[in-house]
Amino acid sequence: MEILVQVLGPIEVTDTEGRPVAVGSRRRREVLGRLVAAGGRAVPLAVLVGDLWEDPPPTAAGTVRTFVGELRRALEPDRLPRTRSRVIDTVGTGYALRIPRTHVDAHRFEDALRAARDAPGGRVAGALGEALSWWQGEPYADLDASPWLEPERARLTELHRQAVELRARAALDLGHGASLVPELEAFAATHPWREHAWALLSRALYQAGRQVDALASLRAARTRLLDRFGLASVDGLDHLERDILQHAPHLTAAPRAEDRLRLLTRTEATGTYTRLRSMSTVAGAAAVTGGTNLVLAQEQRAAAVAEAERTADPDLTARVIAAYDVPTVWTRADDPVRSAALVATTRRTLHRLGPGAPPALRARLLATCGLEHRGTRDRWAAEAAAEAERLARELHDPGVLALALNARFVQSFQHPGRTGERDGIADELIALSTRHDLPAFEILGHLIKIQVCAARGDAETAQRHSTAAERLATVHETPLVHVLTAAARTMRLAETANDPAEAAHAYRTLATDLAGAGMPGMEAGFLPLALLSLRLRHRRPAPTDPGLDWGPHRPWAQPLLDLARGNLAAARHAAATLPTPPADHLYDALWAVSAHTALLLHDASLATQAHDALSPLRGEIAGGATAMITFGPVDDILSALEQQLARR
Numbered sequence: 001m002e003i004l005v006q007v008l009g010p011i012e013v014t015d016t017e018g019r020p021v022a023v024g025s026r027r028r029r030e031v032l033g034r035l036v037a038a039g040g041r042a043v044p045l046a047v048l049v050g051d052l053w054e055d056p057p058p059t060a061a062g063t064v065r066t067f068v069g070e071l072r073r074a075l076e077p078d079r080l081p082r083t084r085s086r087v088i089d090t091v092g093t094g095y096a097l098r099i100p101r102t103h104v105d106a107h108r109f110e111d112a113l114r115a116a117r118d119a120p121g122g123r124v125a126g127a128l129g130e131a132l133s134w135w136q137g138e139p140y141a142d143l144d145a146s147p148w149l150e151p152e153r154a155r156l157t158e159l160h161r162q163a164v165e166l167r168a169r170a171a172l173d174l175g176h177g178a179s180l181v182p183e184l185e186a187f188a189a190t191h192p193w194r195e196h197a198w199a200l201l202s203r204a205l206y207q208a209g210r211q212v213d214a215l216a217s218l219r220a221a222r223t224r225l226l227d228r229f230g231l232a233s234v235d236g237l238d239h240l241e242r243d244i245l246q247h248a249p250h251l252t253a254a255p256r257a258e259d260r261l262r263l264l265t266r267t268e269a270t271g272t273y274t275r276l277r278s279m280s281t282v283a284g285a286a287a288v289t290g291g292t293n294l295v296l297a298q299e300q301r302a303a304a305v306a307e308a309e310r311t312a313d314p315d316l317t318a319r320v321i322a323a324y325d326v327p328t329v330w331t332r333a334d335d336p337v338r339s340a341a342l343v344a345t346t347r348r349t350l351h352r353l354g355p356g357a358p359p360a361l362r363a364r365l366l367a368t369c370g371l372e373h374r375g376t377r378d379r380w381a382a383e384a385a386a387e388a389e390r391l392a393r394e395l396h397d398p399g400v401l402a403l404a405l406n407a408r409f410v411q412s413f414q415h416p417g418r419t420g421e422r423d424g425i426a427d428e429l430i431a432l433s434t435r436h437d438l439p440a441f442e443i444l445g446h447l448i449k450i451q452v453c454a455a456r457g458d459a460e461t462a463q464r465h466s467t468a469a470e471r472l473a474t475v476h477e478t479p480l481v482h483v484l485t486a487a488a489r490t491m492r493l494a495e496t497a498n499d500p501a502e503a504a505h506a507y508r509t510l511a512t513d514l515a516g517a518g519m520p521g522m523e524a525g526f527l528p529l530a531l532l533s534l535r536l537r538h539r540r541p542a543p544t545d546p547g548l549d550w551g552p553h554r555p556w557a558q559p560l561l562d563l564a565r566g567n568l569a570a571a572r573h574a575a576a577t578l579p580t581p582p583a584d585h586l587y588d589a590l591w592a593v594s595a596h597t598a599l600l601l602h603d604a605s606l607a608t609q610a611h612d613a614l615s616p617l618r619g620e621i622a623g624g625a626t627a628m629i630t631f632g633p634v635d636d637i638l639s640a641l642e643q644q645l646a647r648r
Helices: 026-037 045-052 060-075 105-118 121-132 149-173 177-190 195-207 211-229 235-245 257-262 266-287 291-310 314-322 336-353 359-372 379-395 398-414 419-436 439-456 459-476 480-496 500-515 526-537 551-564 568-576 587-601 604-617 634-647
Strands: 003-006 012-015 088-091 094-097
Touching: 003 105, 026 045, 026 060, 026 094, 026 149, 045 060, 045 094, 060 088, 105 121, 105 149, 121 149, 149 177, 149 195, 177 195, 195 211, 195 235, 211 235, 235 266, 266 291, 266 314, 291 314, 291 336, 314 336, 314 359, 336 359, 359 379, 359 398, 379 398, 398 419, 398 439, 419 439, 439 459, 439 480, 459 480, 480 500, 480 526, 500 526, 526 551, 526 587, 551 568, 551 587, 568 587, 587 604, 587 634, 604 634
Parallel strands: none
Antiparallel strands: 003 012, 088 094
C-alpha cells in the first residue's frame, strides 16, 4: 500500500485512493511528523527521545520503539513479521522515513517552490497557486509546541510566505494586480515587517487604479520600518514610490521578452541592484535574532550573492556581499560548502574590481573572506583579514573597522596561544562600538571577553560581561546571545559542581537550546563532547550511549569509546590515525581529548604531540576558549603527560 502524508495542517495519512489511514495517538503522529521533518535523513533514537519528552522517563527509548512498531503496522498492514520495513527504515540506532518526496505535501511544496523560482514567468502564478492550495492550516497543527517543532513550523511558514510573494510578483508582472488586493492587504497586515509584502500590495493597488492608496500604503509602511529598525532608508520602497509617481511602465505588466533583450533600462538595472542589496541587508538584520531566522538569512544572502554574480557586474556583486554586516563569534562554519562558495565569489569579485576599487568596499570584501574562511590554516585568509584592518584604520571608518576586527578575531585561531590578542580585540570592539553606536559588535566584544575569561579561569569578570551582553541583547532583540551566556554558566557549573549528574543535566538542556539556535557549526557533536569532558574530569569512561551523535568530533573520541567498550586493539588503531584538530575554538579541547587517550594507552608518540600542541596554552583552561566546555587546567594535563614521558 502506498501512502500520502500531509503535514501542512493537521497530520493526516491517506492511501493513494484518498482513504484515511489511522496512525493512532498524538505521540505516534508526533514521531511520524518528526521523521517527516528530517527530510529522509535518519533521526537517532536519543534525539527522538529528547524531542518527545522534556524530562524523559527511564522507559522512553522502549516507548519510542513501540511507537515506531505501531506506525509500521499501521502504514504497512500487509508486511510480513520480521521483514524489513519499506516505510520506516532502521538506520543504526535511529529511524528514517522512506517514502517518495512527492508523497509528502511539505516536501512536494518545497520542490514546487524551488522549481517555480527557475520557471518562465507565465507559469509561476499557476504553479504556485496550486502548491499553496495544499496548505490546510498551520504545519503540524495537531501537535503541541516543542523544541524540534517550532523551528520546522517556522521554516515551512517562511517558505509559504515566499511562495505567496513569488506568486503575487508573477501575477503582477502579468498585470493581474487588481484581483490580488484583498489577499495582499491581509498578507501585509499579518506580516508588517516584510518589505516585499508592502511593495507587492502597493503595486497591486496601483494596477487597480488606486494610486493614492498605493502611495499612502507605501509611505505608512516605510515609516513603520524606519522607526522599528532605525534604518536610514528603505531602498526598495523608496524606489517604488518614485516609480509610482512617475507612472513607470514596468509597474503594469512585464515587457515582452524581445524588448527585454533589446533594451535593459536604467530603472530595471537599479531595481535589480536594490532588490539584491536589500535581500542581503534584510538577511543581516534577521540573522542576529538566531534560530530559523539565522538559517533563512544565510540562505537568502547566498541566493542574493549568487544572483548578483550572474549579472556579471562586479560592483553590484561587491555591494551585495558587503551589505551583510553580521558579527561572527564561532569559528566553525554552519555550512562549509556555502561558505566556500561565498569566499570563491568574493575573491573573483575582488579580482574583477582590481586595485581601483573603493577602499572601504575592498576592506569589507577582504573581511568577508577572513570571516567565511575560518577554522582553517589558510595563510591567505589571515592576510586578507590583516589587510582589511589596515584599510579600515586608514579610512577611520568604525563600521568597516569593527568588521575587520571580527575577521582578525576569527583568524587568530590559526595559531594557539592568542588569547591575549583576542582580549585586545574585544576591548577595542567594545570601546569602538560604544562610541559609534554599533550594538551588534558591542555584543560581540562582550562575547569574546566571556571566551577569554573562560580560557583564563576568570569567572567573576566573565559574569560581568555576560550581564552586559544580556542587557544589550534584550534591548536589541538578539535572543541567541542568551543561549551563549547560558553556555558559559553551564561551563562554570561543570567546573564547580560536586555532582557531575547535575552538570550533565544542564548540558542536555543547553544542547536543546543550541539545536534551535540556527548554528549547526556550534551544535554538531556538542552534547557528547560536553559529556565526555565531565567523564574524563571525574575519571570515568567515555559515554558509549549509541544514541549520541558525535558529529565531527568522533575521530578524537573513538579511541576512548573503544577503551570504554574494552577493545584495546581498536583503541590503539584509532589513536594511530588521529587527525590534527582544526584551527578553531575546539583546537585545545580536542588535543585535551587526545592527551587523555595518550595517558590511558601509554602512547609516547601521541603524548609528545599533545604536549607540544598544548604547551602554548599554559596557564589556561583546556576547552575554555569555547566558553562552553572544560577539560580542566592545561597545566594539569601537561604535568600528567610529562610524568608519563619521564617514566618512559
